[in-house]
Amino acid sequence: MTAQEPSYVLKDAPGKGMGMFATRDIKRGECILSEKPLVFATRNFVRTQLAIDAMTEPDKTSFFALHNVHSDVPTAFGIVRTNGLPLGAKAVDCAVYKVMSRINHACAPNVHHTWNSKKKKEDLHAIQDIASGDEILTSYLEPFLVREERMEFLRKNFKFECHCSLCAAPSxxxxxxxxxxxxxxxxxxxxxxxxxxxxxxxxxxxxxxxxxxxxxxxxxxxxxxxxxxxxxxxxxxxxxxxxxxxxxxxxxxxxxxxxxxxxxxxxxxxxxxxxxxxxxxxxxx
Ligand SMILES: [Zn+2]
CATH class of the missing domain: 1.25.40 (Serine Threonine Protein Phosphatase 5, Tetratricopeptide repeat)
Structure with missing residues (x-):
């Protein structure tokens, strides 16, 4: 296997739609993916809509294939709210990604994603050793929440009940x-x-x-x-x-x-x- 081959695959994650899985052992600290956004989104709806309209047709297809948990919000903005990742820790603006936005949640994740402003890409690094075949999981949470707070946050913002290993065995x-x-x-x-x-x-x-x-x-x-x-x-x-x-x-x-x-x-x-x-x-x- 060459270094250029992806260390992940997107495939069905039972009960969760699509998910990202390791195709080989991944070491802690390894960069799994560095991805350009499909679209940048701001609080300015008009500007965001214009950016969505300006996407290429293949990018639009990828964008509108993403999950929308906010069925009460017009589709494009529901997709942005469901899948947008902030452009930095304290940023209000966000971006949506073809692959990165497919990663499922765990309260104890095995990866960490960061916006790289020099490359204008979102980088995904392993924060633990990940075994081949394991699901690659990120956290959708704010830091330092107890189980009930995590449950509430995920219900409110992402409309799902978390069954990750941490939530399945309350501690x-x-x-x-x-x-x-x-x-x-x-x-x-x-x-x-x-x-x-x-x-x-x-x-x-x-x-x-x-x-x-x-x-x-x-x-x-x-x-x-x-x-x-x-x-x-x-x-x-x-x-x-x-x-x-x-x-x-x-x-x-x-x-x-x-x-x-x-x-x-x-x-x-x-x-x-x-x-x-x-x-x-x-x-x-
Ligand atoms: Zn959980």
Whole structure:
């Protein structure tokens, strides 16, 4: 098999329509797919409709073949609302994809997708080793939701009952862990301005908690650890966090990810953060 051959296939996923499946073993961190959008969508309906009208006929066929869970919304906009992926973590605008939009949901996913603004493509990376034949599953959720909140979110936004492995076997321990992650993550930045040591303790606690539930989503917390140490001028400790940040980001988005150059710069020179040394110097390690 050559490197160019896809490591996935789209086929029937029983009870879920189409789904994406691994055709060979995929290693954690591997880029499975890098895909150009069929269409970009904004909150401006007229502009979005014009973009849909301007698609090529084959792209239109692919677009209108996608699922629409919002039957009360005119078809094209229902398809956008069902399948659109945001152009970045905090973006309002989104894009719809021929393949990427076919990936089914799991509350504990095995892939992570990110918008790459340089390539103008959505990249899909494995966040776990995936065995040949396994379904490739992403998360449609906001972070840190307990089982009932996840169920509610998926019912409201995607009109389905989740039967993923996490939902099929309810775990009060998992929900308690998620609640604690949420509390600690809120406290990290609250404490950063006055109690940076405490803040770093919360970062460490979140990372340990995330490890206990599969390890997904650690990159932003490595960033927090790095940023706090850089702000307080503990550059030895900041160096350690910057290395961990870079390593984690590489697994999420690869060397061509939007933030790679910036995180590489932090790793080479931990003093290069925009707010480095802005607070009275403290050793936080
Ligand atoms: Zn689930």
């Amino acid at each position: 009060p321990e998992y929900d308690l862990t998620v609640k604690r992650v949420k509390i600690c993550s809120d406290l990290i930045m609250t404490c950063a301005s006055s109690h940076p040591r405490k803040s770093i303790q919360f970062v460490r606690e979140v990372l340990a908690l995330l490890d206990s539930i599969g390890g997904e989503g650690k990159t932003p917390f490595y960033y927090d650890g790095y940023q706090i140490c850089a702000m307080y001028g503990d550059y030895t400790f900041a160096q350690e966090w910057a290395n961990l940040l870079l390593e984690s980001y590489l697994m999420d988005a690869g060397e061509d990810g939007d933030e790679y150059e910036r995180y590489l710069r932090y790793s080479k020179n931990p003093r290069s953060h925009e707010r480095a040394g802005c607070a009275p110097r403290q050793i936080l390690s």
